[in-house]
Structures are given as structure tokens and as C-alpha cells.
Amino acid sequence: MTELARKLDALRRAALRDGVGAVRLRGLDWTSWVGCGGSAAVLLAAETGVADVLVSADGAWVLTDEIERARLQAEELPPGLEMFAARWWDRGAADAFADRIRGAGALASDRPRPGERPLPPEVVALRRSLGPEELERYRALGRDAAAAVSDVLRAARPDWTGFQLAGAAAGALWSRGVAPALVLAGDARRLLLYRHPTPTSDRLGDRAMLVVCARRHGLYANLTRFVYFRDPTAEEARRGADVTRIEAAALDASRPGATLGAVLDALVAAYAAAGYAGEEARHHQGGTCGYLSRDAVAVPGSTVPLEAGGAVAWNPSLPGAKVEDTFVIGADGLENLTVDPRWPVERIAGRARPLPLVR
Incomplete structure (x- = not known):
């Protein structure tokens, strides 16, 4: 099993329960973890980057824009993550896509917005031991x-x-x-x-x-x-x-x-x-x-x-x-x-x- 497959499997088992339909990882710490060392960083001082990672029971996507899509795919991301890239000015496209993917379930996140759930402790524990x-x-x-x-x-x-x-x-x-x-x-x-x-x-x-x-x-x-x-x-x-x-x-x-x-x-x-x-x-x-x-x-x-x-x-x-x-x-x-x-x-x-x- 690849590093990405192991991490996605562990993330799904720990997070996709109790009514959670999908997990959206926004912080550079979490996107690099699930992305097997890939980086969404552009602004060095920022906690979040130019891409999020969305994980559901049957899929995993990188949410970004057309400015970053080709570079991230060629230089940063491991095989196995799908791409959702919106036009750079369409700020709501990724949110709408995440809503469709989570369906009737809740959305959990490392940096939750109003209406979202925080990551459960079992997910936080996944980063305590490095592979x-x-x-x-x-x-x-x-x-x-x-x-x-x-x-x-x-x-x-x-x-x-x-x-x-x-x-x-x-x-x-x-x-x-x-x-x-x-x-x-x-x-x-x-x-x-x-x-x-x-x-x-x-x-x-x-x-x-x-x-x-x-x-x-x-x-x-x-x-x-x-x-x-x-x-x-x-x-x-x-x-x-x-x-x-x-x-x-x-x-x-x-x-x-x-x-x-x-x-x-x-x-x-x-x-x-x-x-x-x-x-x-x-x-x-x-x-x-x-x-x-x-x-x-x-x-x-x-x-x-x-x-x-x-x-x-x-x-x-x-x-x-x-x-x-x-x-x-x-x-x-x-x-x-x-x-x-x-x-x-x-x-x-x-x-x-x-x-x-x-x-």
C-alpha cells in the first residue's frame, strides 16, 4: 500500500463516522501530511496555502484554481489525488463542490468554518507517529x-x-x-x-x-x-x-x-x-x-x-x-x-x- 493510500484509509476510518460526509483539510500542515510531502505553500507566512484537500468515502480531491493546477500536479502532488480547479476569481466554486461531495453529511475540517466540525481526536493522533x-x-x-x-x-x-x-x-x-x-x-x-x-x-x-x-x-x-x-x-x-x-x-x-x-x-x-x-x-x-x-x-x-x-x-x-x-x-x-x-x-x-x- 502506498503512503497516500495508507493515509487516506486511516483518515477515512478515523473521521468519516458520526454523520461526517467529508473532510476538508485547509492548513499547510495537513495538506502536506496527506499529500505525502507535497506543498501548497506560496506565501511563506501563511497557515494555509493555494490548495485544500477534500476526502470522502470514495474519493480524494485537491481543491485549487487554474493558476496552480498544472504546477501542483506536475511538481507537488502524489498520484492518486484528483484535481478540482476553478477559475481564480470564482471563490465559491470549491465550497459548492465540497457541499456536493459531502451530501447530507457534515463537513469536518482542521480549520472549521461556521457550520463545520473540528477534526476528531483520532484524526489529530494520526500525525503523532511518522511513517x-x-x-x-x-x-x-x-x-x-x-x-x-x-x-x-x-x-x-x-x-x-x-x-x-x-x-x-x-x-x-x-x-x-x-x-x-x-x-x-x-x-x-x-x-x-x-x-x-x-x-x-x-x-x-x-x-x-x-x-x-x-x-x-x-x-x-x-x-x-x-x-x-x-x-x-x-x-x-x-x-x-x-x-x-x-x-x-x-x-x-x-x-x-x-x-x-x-x-x-x-x-x-x-x-x-x-x-x-x-x-x-x-x-x-x-x-x-x-x-x-x-x-x-x-x-x-x-x-x-x-x-x-x-x-x-x-x-x-x-x-x-x-x-x-x-x-x-x-x-x-x-x-x-x-x-x-x-x-x-x-x-x-x-x-x-x-x-x-x-x-
């Missing part, structure tokens, strides 16, 4: 994202601005066919002040932080790296080591059957044990990922389960220190997707974790 084809796409994305970040930080200079660093990162990602969904560039002054240092015209100075959320085939690889243009001070080295030990608590707790709430509890305890009680409140600590940079952020008491084949990205932080990679949870441990063998590492709790690049 073999998805994992291969994810591994390739992780390698390319890590290599792009390494190349940029090896070329960076102290007199670059945050805009230049972010622009170089975006260019390095695009050159590998990867969309820069998020790029943060923290200069020496601002990375101490802000956990989300968006790029500015400030010069980097004697160190910098680069954070990317890299998207390809609908999947997101998340990673954070530091470059120093001098030797780290003893305090900087201590905080960097502390934050990786805090992260180790989350990675150790990221096992099939655990919940996001339980992993967050482990992180909170690790912050306190390291002498930073309450520091977790200054920034979210990460969570599950895949077809979003974070499918679910870990919050206190969360019962969202972790499953084998699911992905996580934790990002504990301290002033001037942060660590982040994207991992897949396996039955026998974690696989780090965002690895570049050229990057300096140290062993923390049995895992290779990134050090700052000192130049």
Missing part, C-alpha cells in the same frame, strides 16, 4: 538544515549585522531547497536580553546565536547554534554546560508512552537542581514537532502522549545560553536529525550535544 517515507524525508531535511547553519556560522564575522546573519542563513537554506520558516539572530548584547532575538541592524559583536525552523516537504527541522569570535568566559561555559544538562532530563524523559506534561516536569526539576528554579517560565521549553515547528508545546499537566516515530524539539534556555535539536523517538532511544558531523560536540548523558563554534 518510513516521512522519516526519510525528515532525515534529509535535518542534515541539510544543520549543514546550512554550520556553513553560515563558519563564514560569519563580528561586524555582520543580525540582518546579514539571518539573510545568509535564509540563503543557505534556500540553496538546499529548504524554506526558512523562522530565522532568529541574536547578537552579543541582545541574546542576553531576549529569548527570541529577531534580526536587527545591530552588529554581532564577539558572539552570536542563530536559530532556524527549516521547512521542506511540510516538515520542520528546528535547531540552535552559537558562534564565538573569542574564547568563552568561565561563566558562559558554565551556563552552556548547565543548559545541556537540563536538556538531558527532557531527552531522557522523551520515551514512547510519556506525556508532554511529564517531560516538562522533568525539565522543571532539572532547572531547579542546576540552581535556576523558575527559569523555565521565561520561555516555552519545546514539545512535539513534525508538520509544524511545534505541533504541541509542553504545558503543565499536558496529557499529549509521545509515540514511537514521533518527533520532539526541546529548547531549554538561560540568559545567553540555549540548546536545541530535532529528535525522532524510537523504541530503543532518540535519533538526532539535525546533525552536521563538522560541528564541535561534547558528550552529555551519553549523547553528542553541540558546543559553541569558537573561531
Whole structure:
């Protein structure tokens, strides 16, 4: 059975019940999932794209317009999805088609409009474990994202601005066919002040932080790296080591059957044990990922389960220190997707974790 056939079968079994006649997937996360890595994205900042996917008991269609039809069919979509393409100005044609397909049943959607139903929890759970084809796409994305970040930080200079660093990162990602969904560039002054240092015209100075959320085939690889243009001070080295030990608590707790709430509890305890009680409140600590940079952020008491084949990205932080990679949870441990063998590492709790690049 093909990837598309497996997904359509699972979607129908989970959603087409209790009076639901069809499912309309609108978000880029869901259309890329059901489309086996195909992308309906044009505007990078949008949550929805230029096509929806409509699934009924006996058919599956891509709803788009004549502007996009040929390109999507030739370059993005797997065989097995039919096309419904309206003229670009006929905004109601796709709605009317969906109404005909659902018949007397209700319409369920990931982004429901008035009169529509939300996706049932059983459908949401379908994305928590990635299939073999998805994992291969994810591994390739992780390698390319890590290599792009390494190349940029090896070329960076102290007199670059945050805009230049972010622009170089975006260019390095695009050159590998990867969309820069998020790029943060923290200069020496601002990375101490802000956990989300968006790029500015400030010069980097004697160190910098680069954070990317890299998207390809609908999947997101998340990673954070530091470059120093001098030797780290003893305090900087201590905080960097502390934050990786805090992260180790989350990675150790990221096992099939655990919940996001339980992993967050482990992180909170690790912050306190390291002498930073309450520091977790200054920034979210990460969570599950895949077809979003974070499918679910870990919050206190969360019962969202972790499953084998699911992905996580934790990002504990301290002033001037942060660590982040994207991992897949396996039955026998974690696989780090965002690895570049050229990057300096140290062993923390049995895992290779990134050090700052000192130049």
C-alpha cells in the first residue's frame, strides 16, 4: 500500500463516522501530511496555502484554481489525488463542490468554518507517529538544515549585522531547497536580553546565536547554534554546560508512552537542581514537532502522549545560553536529525550535544 493510500484509509476510518460526509483539510500542515510531502505553500507566512484537500468515502480531491493546477500536479502532488480547479476569481466554486461531495453529511475540517466540525481526536493522533517515507524525508531535511547553519556560522564575522546573519542563513537554506520558516539572530548584547532575538541592524559583536525552523516537504527541522569570535568566559561555559544538562532530563524523559506534561516536569526539576528554579517560565521549553515547528508545546499537566516515530524539539534556555535539536523517538532511544558531523560536540548523558563554534 502506498503512503497516500495508507493515509487516506486511516483518515477515512478515523473521521468519516458520526454523520461526517467529508473532510476538508485547509492548513499547510495537513495538506502536506496527506499529500505525502507535497506543498501548497506560496506565501511563506501563511497557515494555509493555494490548495485544500477534500476526502470522502470514495474519493480524494485537491481543491485549487487554474493558476496552480498544472504546477501542483506536475511538481507537488502524489498520484492518486484528483484535481478540482476553478477559475481564480470564482471563490465559491470549491465550497459548492465540497457541499456536493459531502451530501447530507457534515463537513469536518482542521480549520472549521461556521457550520463545520473540528477534526476528531483520532484524526489529530494520526500525525503523532511518522511513517518510513516521512522519516526519510525528515532525515534529509535535518542534515541539510544543520549543514546550512554550520556553513553560515563558519563564514560569519563580528561586524555582520543580525540582518546579514539571518539573510545568509535564509540563503543557505534556500540553496538546499529548504524554506526558512523562522530565522532568529541574536547578537552579543541582545541574546542576553531576549529569548527570541529577531534580526536587527545591530552588529554581532564577539558572539552570536542563530536559530532556524527549516521547512521542506511540510516538515520542520528546528535547531540552535552559537558562534564565538573569542574564547568563552568561565561563566558562559558554565551556563552552556548547565543548559545541556537540563536538556538531558527532557531527552531522557522523551520515551514512547510519556506525556508532554511529564517531560516538562522533568525539565522543571532539572532547572531547579542546576540552581535556576523558575527559569523555565521565561520561555516555552519545546514539545512535539513534525508538520509544524511545534505541533504541541509542553504545558503543565499536558496529557499529549509521545509515540514511537514521533518527533520532539526541546529548547531549554538561560540568559545567553540555549540548546536545541530535532529528535525522532524510537523504541530503543532518540535519533538526532539535525546533525552536521563538522560541528564541535561534547558528550552529555551519553549523547553528542553541540558546543559553541569558537573561531
